[in-house]
Amino acid sequence: MTALATERLCKNFLGVQALRELSIEFKEGQCTGLIGPNGSGKSTLLNVASGLVPISEGAIVLSKHRLNCLKPHQILKYGMSRTFQDGRLIGQISVLDNLLLAMAERKPFRALFQFRKNDDLARAEEMLRRVNLWDKKDVLANGLSYGQRKLLEITRAMATGAETYLLDEPFSGLFPEAIEIIAGLSEDMKKKGKTIVLIEHSMDLITRLCDRVIVMDAGKLLAQGTPQEVLHNADVLEAYLGK
Amino acid sequence: MDYLINLSILFSIYGILAVSLNLLVGYTGLVSLAHAAFYGIGAYAAALLMTKAQMGFFPAMLCGMGLSACAALVIGMVLSKFRGDYYVIASAGCTIIVYNILMSWREVTNGAIGIFGVPRPAIGDFVFTSNFAFLGLAFAFLVLIVLAAQLIASSSFGRVLKAIREDEDVARVFGYRPLHYKMLIFVISAMMASVAGSLFAVYLMFIDPSTFKLVENVFLLAIIILGGLADNRGALIGTLILIGLPELLRFTGFPTEIAAQMQKVVYGLLLIVLMFLRPQGILGKFRI
Numbered sequence: 001m002t003a004l005a006t007e008r009l010c011k012n013f014l015g016v017q018a019l020r021e022l023s024i025e026f027k028e029g030q031c032t033g034l035i036g037p038n039g040s041g042k043s044t045l046l047n048v049a050s051g052l053v054p055i056s057e058g059a060i061v062l063s064k065h066r067l068n069c070l071k072p073h074q075i076l077k078y079g080m081s082r083t084f085q086d087g088r089l090i091g092q093i094s095v096l097d098n099l100l101l102a103m104a105e106r107k108p109f110r111a112l113f114q115f116r117k118n119d120d121l122a123r124a125e126e127m128l129r130r131v132n133l134w135d136k137k138d139v140l141a142n143g144l145s146y147g148q149r150k151l152l153e154i155t156r157a158m159a160t161g162a163e164t165y166l167l168d169e170p171f172s173g174l175f176p177e178a179i180e181i182i183a184g185l186s187e188d189m190k191k192k193g194k195t196i197v198l199i200e201h202s203m204d205l206i207t208r209l210c211d212r213v214i215v216m217d218a219g220k221l222l223a224q225g226t227p228q229e230v231l232h233n234a235d236v237l238e239a240y241l242g243k
Numbered sequence: 244m245d246y247l248i249n250l251s252i253l254f255s256i257y258g259i260l261a262v263s264l265n266l267l268v269g270y271t272g273l274v275s276l277a278h279a280a281f282y283g284i285g286a287y288a289a290a291l292l293m294t295k296a297q298m299g300f301f302p303a304m305l306c307g308m309g310l311s312a313c314a315a316l317v318i319g320m321v322l323s324k325f326r327g328d329y330y331v332i333a334s335a336g337c338t339i340i341v342y343n344i345l346m347s348w349r350e351v352t353n354g355a356i357g358i359f360g361v362p363r364p365a366i367g368d369f370v371f372t373s374n375f376a377f378l379g380l381a382f383a384f385l386v387l388i389v390l391a392a393q394l395i396a397s398s399s400f401g402r403v404l405k406a407i408r409e410d411e412d413v414a415r416v417f418g419y420r421p422l423h424y425k426m427l428i429f430v431i432s433a434m435m436a437s438v439a440g441s442l443f444a445v446y447l448m449f450i451d452p453s454t455f456k457l458v459e460n461v462f463l464l465a466i467i468i469l470g471g472l473a474d475n476r477g478a479l480i481g482t483l484i485l486i487g488l489p490e491l492l493r494f495t496g497f498p499t500e501i502a503a504q505m506q507k508v509v510y511g512l513l514l515i516v517l518m519f520l521r522p523q524g525i526l527g528k529f530r531i
Contacts, residue, residue, distance in 0.1 A: 052412055072415035081416070088413050090406045092473075097402050104399040106418045108427045111400040160417065 002061075003028040003164050003195035004049065004080070009058035011041075011048055011219075018044040020219040021058065026164075031186060031196040033206040033227065036216035037239065042199045043085055045216070046166045050082045051075045062164065073106075081162035085169045085199075087149045091142035095133055095152055098141050099124045102159035127155050131181055147178040154182055164195040171205055183209060203231065215239075248374045252446055254486050255381035256439050261466045261478040262385075262392045263435030268464065269472035270396060271428050272408030276460040277318055277334040280341035281311045281433035283455030285440025287345060290358045290450050300364030304441040308434040314341075315433035319426045338457050345452035357451025361444050371445075381442050388435050392475050395431070404428060405473070469517060471524030480525050488513065 004026040011019040018041045026032045034042050047053040049060055051072035060067040062078050070078070081102075089098055103120045105111045128134040131151040136144065144152060154170050167186070171179050186209050189196055200206055206213060206227055213230040215222040223233045230236055260282060267273045288307030292298040298306070318337050325333045345352050352358070363371045364380060371377045395401050406414040407421045414421055444450045462485070470481025492506040521527070 050416055052416070071420075072412065073418050073420050076416070076418035084413075088410055090409050090413065092409060093402060093405050097405075100399070101402060101406055101414075102417055104402065106420075108400060108403075108420075108423045111403060111424075112395065112398055112427070114399040115397065156417075 001028040002026070003063060004197065005061045006045070006049075007059040007061065009045075009048065009060060010056045011044055011053065012056045018219050019048065019056075022216075022219065022221060023058075024214050024221055024224070026195060026197050026214075027212065028195050029190070029193045030211040031190050031198055031209050033210035033213040034197055034199045034216065035201070035203075035206060035213060035230075036222070039218075040216040041219040042216055043168055044219075046082060046168050046197070046199065049075075049166060050080065076160060076162065079163035080166065081157045081160040081164075082166035083153045083157050083168055083170055085172070087146075087153050089141040089144075089149055089152060089156070092140055094138050095128065095141055095144065096124055096137040098152060099127065099156055099159050102156045124159070127159060130185070131155050147174050150174055151178060151181060154185060158185065158189065162194075164197070165189065166197045168199050169201070170198070171200060171202060179205070203227075207231070245374060248378050250486065250490060252374065252378050252381050254482055255378070255385040256442050256446065257463075257466065257486055258385045258479050258482045259388045259439040259442070260436055260463050261470070261482045262389055262475050263432045263439070264463050265467045265472065265475065265478040266392055266395060266404075266428055266435075267432045268467055269474070269478075270401060270404045270408065271425060273322075273425060273429070274331045274464070275322075275334045275429075275432075276331055276457065276464075277322070277337040278432070278436050278463055279455045279457065279459040280318070280338045281315060281436040282440040282443070282459070283341055283345060283452070284311045284314055285437025286444040286450050286455070287352060287358070287440075288437070289441035290361045290444040291351065293362055293445070294358060294360060300362075300441070300445055304438060307437045307441050311433045311437035311440075312430050315430045316426070318433075319429035322429075323422055323425060335457055335460070338455070338460060342452055342455055342457070345455060352452070355451060355453075357449060358444075359449050361448045361450065363448065364445050377446060381446070384438055384442060388438065389475055389479070391435075395428075396473075396475065400424070400427075465514065468524055468527075469514065471521075471527030474524075474526040477524055477526035484517075484525075 002025045006022050006024050009019050009022040036042055048055055051070055055068050062080055065078050067075060090101065100116065100120055105114045125134060128137055133148060133152060141152065150170060154167065157165055170182050186196060198210060210227055212224065213227050214224045215230055215236050217239045222239055223230055223236050260278065264278050267275050285307040288310050289303040292303035292306055293300060322330060322333055346354055363377065371380050403414060403419050403424055407424055411421045466481040466485045467478050469484060471477030489506060489510055492509055495506065495509065497505040
C-alpha cells in the first residue's frame, strides 16, 4: 500500500524549478530514505508535502487524500507530521510544553478551558524519559543543547500520534549516543507500522534504517530501490557520491 | 489619603489595560496600537447608555464589552492581513479612526466637549459615590481580569499563543489555526480594555475623546515593556511604576517655575536608564 505519493509534482521559486514533474511513492509501514546532493529538492518536497509551500503543478496524495489545497494545520488530521532540518522548537516555552503542544486540544474555545491533562502528562513523561529529557522538562527549549533539541523535535513529532513522519536530517551534527537514541526511535516507529520518510546524508544510517531509498537530483527522480541497489547504481555514484 | 485612593483607582484601571494588552503583545506577539480604541468604545458605551438610556452601570458595561467585541472582530480581521511593522501601523490607524469618530460624531458623542454627568455605579440602593468604595469596585475588576489572564496564560490556549508568537509555521504544522487563536485573543483583550473604559467613565463622571488618542497606546506599551512582556505580574509592576513615578517626582524639590518640565525630563531619563539596565523588562520573559 502507498502511504504518500507525488504525481508529476512541480514547484517553482521565481523561475527556479525546485521540483520537476516528480512522481514517487512512499510505501506504508516502510522507512524510505530520501537522498540527493544539496539543492536537489528534498527539503522542498517535505515543505510542499506538509503544506508550508504551495504546489505549482501536480499533486500529492496521502492515504488516498489529495493534499493540494490543504493548509498545514489540516495535514496533521490526515495523519502526517514532520520535523525540521533547523530544529524549530518553541524556544521560550518549556521542554514539557513543547511536547504538550503536539498533544493538546486544537480548537481555540476548547483549548481555553483545557489545562495540563494527566493522560497527556503521563505520556509526555514516558516519551521524555525515553530520550533522557525528563530531567529537563521545566527548562526552556532555548536552554537545550543542539543534540537535545534534535531529540525533543523528533519526540514532539512522534507525540502527535501520526501515521506518516517526514524527518528532515534528524541525525545531522549529533553525537553517537544521540544518533543511537533517534535510530532506536525510528526502528520502534517502523515496528508499529508507521511510515517514515527520512532525509539523511549518512549512507550507513540509510542502509541500517531504510527499506527503500529514493535518490533525487535537480528536483527530479534519479533512482530508487533498496539501499544496496542504489549504492551500486552508476548514475547515483556519479551524481551524488561523485564517483 | 484621598490622593492615594485616586492613585490606586488609576492603578486598577491602567492595570486592567496593561494586563489585557500584555495578552496580545507579550503572549501572542501582536504589537497592537488599537487598544485605546477599545478603551474608548467601553468608556463611551457606558457613558452614553447611562446618561441617555438611564441604564445601570453593569448592563452598560456589558453592552460596551459586546460592542468592543464586535469592533474587535472587524478590526482583527483587517489586521490579520498584516505582519510585523505593518501590523503596528495598521493598528494605529484603528485608534485614529475611532478617535476621530468620537470627535466628529457630535450628535451622539458631543464631540470634543465630551459627556458630563456620568453617574457612579450602583448595586441596589448602594451607590459607589465615595472614591474609597469605588476603589473597591475597580480593584475587584482588576483582580478578576488578572485571574482571567492568568488562566488564559496557563491553559493550552496560552501555550498555543506563545507558539504562534515564536513560529506560526510550527503551530500550523501541529494542527493549530493561528488566525482563529489571534482573533479570539484579540476579542478577549478588547473586551477587557472595554471594562477599563467603562470604569474610567464612571470614575471621572466625565469623558472626552482626548483620553483615547494614539499616544495612550504608547503609554500602555511602555508599561508592559517596562514591567516585562508575557508576565501578568510584570504588567502590574509596570503600571505601578509608570503611574506612581510621576507622582513621586512631585517631591523632587525643583523650583516651581520649571518643576513640571523637569519632572517629565527626569521621568524620561529614568525610563531610558531602566530600559538600558533591563531591556527585557523587570519580569520579562519575552522581547519584541
